Amino acid sequence: MEHHVTLDSQQITLPTSGLWPKLPAVGGVIGVVGLGLAFLLQGEDPQRLAFSYLTGFMFWVTIALGGLFFVILHYLARSGWSVVVRRLAEKVAATLPLFAILFLPIPLLFMHDLFHWSDAAAVAHDPLLQHKAPYLNIAFFNLRAVIYFAVWIGLMIYFNRASQKQDASADFGITARLNKRSAPCMILFGLTLNFAAVDWMMTLDPHWFSTIFGVYTFAGCVIAIFATLILMSLRLQRRGVLEGVVTGEHYHDMGKMLFGFVVFWAYIGFSQFMLIWYANIPEETIWFDHRWHNGWQPVSILLAVGHFAIPFFWLISQPAKRSRFAMTAGALWLLFMHYVDIYWLVMPTPVPSGDHHAMVAQAFQPAATDIACWLGIGGLFVAYLGHLLGQGSLVPKADPRLAESLTFESV
Amino acid sequence: MAHAVVADIDPIQGRTALIEGEPSFHDITEVVSAPVEWKPPLGWYIFLGASMALTSLLGVSIGWLFWEGTGIWGNNIPIAWAWPIVNFVFWVGIGHAGTLISAVLFLFRQKWRTSINRAAEAMTLFAVACALIFPGIHIGRPWLPYWMMPIPNQMGMWPQFRSPLMWDVFAVSIYGTVSLVFWYVGLIPDLATMRDRSTTKIRRLAYGFFALGWRGSFRQWLHYEKAYLMLAGLATPLVLSVHSVVSFDFAVSQLPGWHTTIFPPYFVAGAIFSGLAMVITLMVICRKVFKMEHIINLLHFDRMAKLILLTGTLVGFAYSMEFFIAWYGGNTYELFAFTNRAGGPFAWAYWTMIFCNVVTPQIFWWKKARTHMGILFVASIFINIGMWFERFVIVVTSLHADFLPSSWDYYRPTFWDFATFAGSFGLFFTLFTLFVRFLPMVAMAEVKSVLPQAHVHNRPE
Amino acid sequence: MLAEFPDPETLMHACAKVRDAGFTCWDAHTPFPVHGLDKAMGLKRSMVSAFVLILGLSGAAAGMLLQYWTSALAYPIVISGKPFFSWPAFVPIMFECGVLGGAIGAVLGMLLLGGLPRHHHALFNSEAFSRVSDDAFFISIEAQDPKYDAETTHAFLDGIGAQAIEKVMED
Known part of the structure; x- marks a missing residue:
């Protein structure tokens, strides 16, 4: 097999025309305007802003985390076919430092609005929260967030630096080394992702618990990154970039992964629901109860149908996975559903309300701040991603398995 | 000996030989057919005899059970499920590796699976057969299992489909059926080989009957490959669902230690973990006895050991997550169930499980261990033991001390518990021993297709 | 008519030529599925x-x-x-x-x-064909093919790299 491949620089660098080079500017404007609007629109309801912000943050950060997972998995599996899109995933993961900054408002501004357990007065009246205090306290929560971001950014830098170094040196030893180190890296990633999901979304309702919660979030991350990679490469190809590099074979395979993880997500989601529904223990069932009343019922049904049934039949056939239209529509739809999923996880959280500050789950009431936060964080993410994409090659051009990936045939 | 044959030369690992020693297509046929065509060695008869002796112990145990009733076992309130369910889950778990290797690895284009998938699938079938015995006899009324079938009966009653035990009946029997079909479809081309090589009329008729008139026509191959892909695509979610359903038996209840949402994926990981260990145990022996060291070589063990390390890590993660949530949830009963596991009267079982399932596989971080037959063999036995104990811990420690302290009790197995369990191993090994004698234990057609000379590099338009 | 070919590559190129020659009642026979042969034979996706x-x-x-x-x-x-x-x-x-x-x-x-299961097929009458499940590669063209002609088809198969050609009869 031929190991040395030469690709035109035009094929593997960001197009100089169209929207791509303007992404940092456009995204930056949208980001600043969006976040600014969010603060202006909050009006009388700063608590709502906190939840809108967390929803937007979780949606975008799970995409970046999916990118990191993809890169580590690529090396762990010694995968060949995915070389041509790995650099795109690396760039998505490289936005993680931005998210470390965007996380700051959560502990600094929104802590008490979001996390009931952070309220000392509430803890004083709640023996369960007292029991959980060694884990659920502000200092430890912040420390854990620092650890998560340190691990993620550390892993990202480790893999991305090595990968970029290989572009210049064409040193095959780098791949060999990353293959070896990827296993412990994956363990670190899995543990931090699991506990980040617990910390940032499960503890919103501090009485509720589910051992599978981290796995559920993980399934969402993987769907998000595959949808993002498909969209990115399809859009880049509109400008002739990656043409002949990412082929129908790769879309077919990414489509399979997307399909597979849609099924995996449904499996995990259904397992969690069914076990809690069946045992019907009030302390657990209440969580689903909140997601079935106050206007949430249609959202729950939409999630089951739109996040599983529709993409299942949309993506099941072979021709669909090779069709640009079907893949674009499927990926966009799944990203939308991923947002619905995050919204459904975050929003129906019980918050103190009324004169007696009784805990009442928030009703389904879309707010302008939801969209503003989504746009704001997304704009900054896209701006930074656009900036990163402009640097260097979009394909790991000296990867030893690049030739295999280019000639890859999906069966 | 030249170790220089590759399917694809990997630029990193260099020449990784899926099959060592540059065999021709015909060499593969010869080596694989040999055990089926030769007069078996004395050792084969001895092993078969010993396995059948153990199987008869199973027969005696079941006979005595039917005569005397379930009182011969140690099962008693509060531990009513005890060994039969432990053994059932243990065997179903073993039965997961076959489908993993044949279906999941097939979908992930792991070509190395071709050397071991046939034997692993056979192992799956035999393990499922052993598993099905236990729920069948556990009810203690062997003349009534038809109540679990959805058939009109004289009582005008129907099965209770809200019971997870009914899900089990469907999941395990359908899993057995689909695995059998998958295995048989994979066998068809090789049965044709055996037919075409046969020297006696009886063999020709027997193999010919099951080969269905296969003649290697590419128009047949086209549909065959598609059907195989489809079966793999169906078997993959099936294998996940089966052990998930088994986990539902426990997890839909309200019993502390059983009711936790991570059970389905955690059981699946554990099942694959134990099944791979059993494949290693069997393959270490088979490759030696049947001189297939070049077909089932170090590369295959290396990969399997890596998968064991992966699934073992997932199992270890689930253990810790259960513990964390038991504390975090703040439910007194749940927390007690877990401290009681680790520090109560059955702590010995818990720590045996931890040692075997979490500590043992760590040795596979080292490549030396992944490719050393002795270490592989010993570690795989440890993992089998550990996975049996995992089910013991889940079933027994959760039941022996639940909500009502006045009914707490310690559990002791009887002689007949041991005899039944040992007997099931007899059945398993009897079936496997017969399999390696009468059917090709390596998928010849598939191995041939991963030889380098099978690839066409300059394709016509 | 049954023609034997030495290896998958020759077989595949031969198949492409048989396809292009416009035969319809023909088939390739291999001990394992040869990757890419469906295109060379001009077969549609399996249903x-x-x-x-x-x-x-x-x-x-x-x-x-x-x-x-x-x-x-x-x-x-x-x-x-x-x-x-x-x-x-x-x-x-x-x-x-x-x-x-x-x-x-x-x-x-x-x-x-x-078309399975099948009790018998004329090809099984051929001695050489028993190696199809071992290591031999064949192309068979049936006599009812409209383009079939004993002599020209023989010459055609010979010309596209067949090692050995034999006529197989129904019983």
């Missing part, structure tokens, strides 16, 4: 997946209907306070029945489309 989809969905529907009918209509009985039609509890069996249907569809599809 086995349609069988799988239809039977799989029917199986799932049948599984759910069975449970609905028995639990909610024929023999309704309250179990742990759950509704008669408690769909979440019926999903596992629905899924299993769907897989069973799909698996039956895959096997049926393969057998029907591949």
